[in-house]
Amino acid sequence: MIETTDLCKHFDGTKAVDGVTFSVDKGEIFGFLGPNGAGKTTTINILCTLLTPTSGEARVNGYDVSKNPNEVRKSIGLIFQEPSLDDRLTAEENLDFHGMIYDVPKGIRKERKKELLDMVDLWDRRKDVVKTYSGGMKRRLEIARGLLHHPKILFLDEPTLGLDPQTRSHIWRYINKLREEQGITIFMTTHYMDEAENCDRIAIIDYGKVVALDTPDNLKRFVGGDVITIKTTDDEKAEKEIGEQYNLHVRRDAGGIHLEIENSEEFIPQFISSFSTKINSIHLRRPTLDDVFLKLTGHEIRTEEASVRDRMKAGMRMRGGH
Amino acid sequence: MFWKAVYVICLRDIRRFFREKSQVIGSIARPALWLAIMGTGFNTVFSSSGSDNYAQFLFPGIIGMTVLFTSVFSAVSVIWDRQFGFLREMLVAPVSRTSIAVGKTLSGCFQSLIQGSIIMVLSFIVDVHLSPLIIVQVLAIILLASFALTSMGLLIASRMPSFEGFNLIMNFLVMPMFLMSGAFFPISGLPAWMKSIVTINPLSYGVDALRGVILGFHEHALTTDILFMAGFAIIMTAVAVTAFNKAE
Ligand SMILES: Nc1ncnc2c1ncn2[C@@H]1O[C@H](COP(=O)(O)OP(=O)(O)OP(=O)(O)O)[C@@H](O)[C@H]1O
Ligand SMILES: [Mg+2]
Numbered sequence: 001m002i003e004t005t006d007l008c009k010h011f012d013g014t015k016a017v018d019g020v021t022f023s024v025d026k027g028e029i030f031g032f033l034g035p036n037g038a039g040k041t042t043t044i045n046i047l048c049t050l051l052t053p054t055s056g057e058a059r060v061n062g063y064d065v066s067k068n069p070n071e072v073r074k075s076i077g078l079i080f081q082e083p084s085l086d087d088r089l090t091a092e093e094n095l096d097f098h099g100m101i102y103d104v105p106k107g108i109r110k111e112r113k114k115e116l117l118d119m120v121d122l123w124d125r126r127k128d129v130v131k132t133y134s135g136g137m138k139r140r141l142e143i144a145r146g147l148l149h150h151p152k153i154l155f156l157d158e159p160t161l162g163l164d165p166q167t168r169s170h171i172w173r174y175i176n177k178l179r180e181e182q183g184i185t186i187f188m189t190t191h192y193m194d195e196a197e198n199c200d201r202i203a204i205i206d207y208g209k210v211v212a213l214d215t216p217d218n219l220k221r222f223v224g225g226d227v228i229t230i231k232t233t234d235d236e237k238a239e240k241e242i243g244e245q246y247n248l249h250v251r252r253d254a255g256g257i258h259l260e261i262e263n264s265e266e267f268i269p270q271f272i273s274s275f276s277t278k279i280n281s282i283h284l285r286r287p288t289l290d291d292v293f294l295k296l297t298g299h300e301i302r303t304e305e306a307s308v309r310d311r312m313k314a315g316m317r318m319r320g321g322h
Numbered sequence: 323m324f325w326k327a328v329y330v331i332c333l334r335d336i337r338r339f340f341r342e343k344s345q346v347i348g349s350i351a352r353p354a355l356w357l358a359i360m361g362t363g364f365n366t367v368f369s370s371s372g373s374d375n376y377a378q379f380l381f382p383g384i385i386g387m388t389v390l391f392t393s394v395f396s397a398v399s400v401i402w403d404r405q406f407g408f409l410r411e412m413l414v415a416p417v418s419r420t421s422i423a424v425g426k427t428l429s430g431c432f433q434s435l436i437q438g439s440i441i442m443v444l445s446f447i448v449d450v451h452l453s454p455l456i457i458v459q460v461l462a463i464i465l466l467a468s469f470a471l472t473s474m475g476l477l478i479a480s481r482m483p484s485f486e487g488f489n490l491i492m493n494f495l496v497m498p499m500f501l502m503s504g505a506f507f508p509i510s511g512l513p514a515w516m517k518s519i520v521t522i523n524p525l526s527y528g529v530d531a532l533r534g535v536i537l538g539f540h541e542h543a544l545t546t547d548i549l550f551m552a553g554f555a556i557i558m559t560a561v562a563v564t565a566f567n568k569a570e
Pocket of ligand 1: 034
């Protein structure tokens with residue numbers, strides 16, 4: 001449904017998107033994960049015909065975004081990262097504008113309006129001017145609006161930023177229902193790791209380049225095992241003992257002793273039965289996408305501006321890793 | 323779908339127009355004040371110099387002025403939409419950019435017609451009598467002038483990424499257009515350099531046509547006025563639509 005080849009967008013000097021190639025299948029939830037300024041929004045803007053690429057090609061629903069923008073627009077729905085409501089209109093008028101301009105028949109429009117406003121818990125406020133809404137309410141209204149015309153492909157640019165967990169789960173339930181009933185394709189960006197794990201596949205993007213693309217599980221497997229944290233009565237002695245008995249990478253800090261290990265299920269029982277120091281607690285953690293990102297790029301996803309050294313390291317890892 | 327999009331875009335602007343109470347009150351109060359104060363104030367100057375009724379002379383000019391400001395403001399509201407993000411909602415919609423541009427132009431025309439009608443209701447202040455035929459003619463001229471001016475505003479808005487340039491157009495385009503249109507004083511006595519500006523100013527033709535229809539008093543033939551404005555409107559619309567289609 002979405003296909004890009006060597007897509008680039010340069011803003012005088014900045015390579016916002018720098019040779020991105022990927023494809024998304026029908027019905028898939030595809031995630032773009034990356035830090036601030038990685039080029040996620042720019043990629044979406046190209047795919048939704050708001051920006052023309054500097055070079056490269058992008059097809060959405062089979063149509064080229066530069067040559068056939070009108071056909072592309074008919075196939076998509078968007079929830080922008082930045083506000084895009086008319087705040088002098090009411091919630092209902094905003095939805096009506098959207099429904100009419102997307103040519104949703106009146107009866108269906110009415111039905112969905114109710115359904116969606118209920119979903120985001122704004123039905124009672126529908127006659128209020130958007131100016132009087134809180135930030136979260138505006139966000140919820142935007143999400144409802146983006147879903148109103150049941151697009152074939154839905155672009156979500158950090159959709160649930162700043163929303164409470166209950167609303168998030170309502171929204172995801174609705175999106176999943178749409179996906180089951182109508183096979184819609186979803187392209188989303190996020191820098192929330194937990195949200196990224198909903199995706200079928202994830203592209204990790206950093207400095208305008210895709211540094212990895214795979215299912216969340218495969219990406220995590222790339223980290224090389226689970227993370228075990230052990231607390232004992234005497235961590236120092238325990239560390240020594242582990243060092244003597246197992247050939248493992250061990251790290252000790254105030255939180256306990258951390259081990260990275262491939263088949264933790266077999267390791268733990270064996271470890272407990274043979275270990276001589278008294279164990280207070282043992283904690284097993286699956287690797288998260290945070291670990292993946294750290295390993296791939298050499299910097300944490302949350303850092304706003306990674307240093308130049310980090311950037312070089314990331315480049316070298318890329319070359320070495322493939 | 324083309325006309326539906328045009329309709330939706332107009333509908334939104336009109337809802338916004340009537341929602342803002344201060345805007346509605348202002349649209350009545352402003353021309354009323356102009357007519358009452360300027361008309362009465364300058365009347366004394368002009369009558370002492372032996373001229374005709376200045377308030378009546380001013381009346382078509384006030385309509386022209388209002389059409390100019392309404393048209394330009396409604397067009398440059400696109401810049402506001404860009405700043406507050408709503409433009410994106412329109413630009414990714416499955417409708418042609420041309421329909422968006424046409425919708426914006428027509429909504430400018432519609433707002434000008436409303437404003438123009440309000441001023442006509444105020445004609446009693448300056449003791450101008452408007453027959454139904456004159457009213458229809460005036461509305462037609464307003465429509466044409468506003469079409470030309472809105473598309474000009476739209477062209478500017480599509481090229482202007484933010485508010486910063488807005489003062490520039492106000493000071494160097496809209497104000498001179500307003501002052502050098504013959505809305506306030508007759509063109510005949512002006513020096514040549516000013517006259518040439520008046521000649522290329524589309525608003526001059528609008529004001530002249532209005533004055534001709536309302537007071538039976540004009541510089542050019544009505545057909546000249548109409549042809550100039552129509553030509554200007556067609557060229558501006560074509561350029562504005564092209565610019566709008568290209569804008570990122
Ligand atoms: N219109 C523009 N003009 C110039 N530079 C731009 C423009 N838009 C984006 N950029 C630059 O392109 C880069 C990528 O920006 P983009 O908005 O795509 O990041 P992002 O991945 O969406 O980040 P975030 O997580 O903060 O939303 C940034 O360095 C940004 O400064
Ligand atoms: Mg972004």
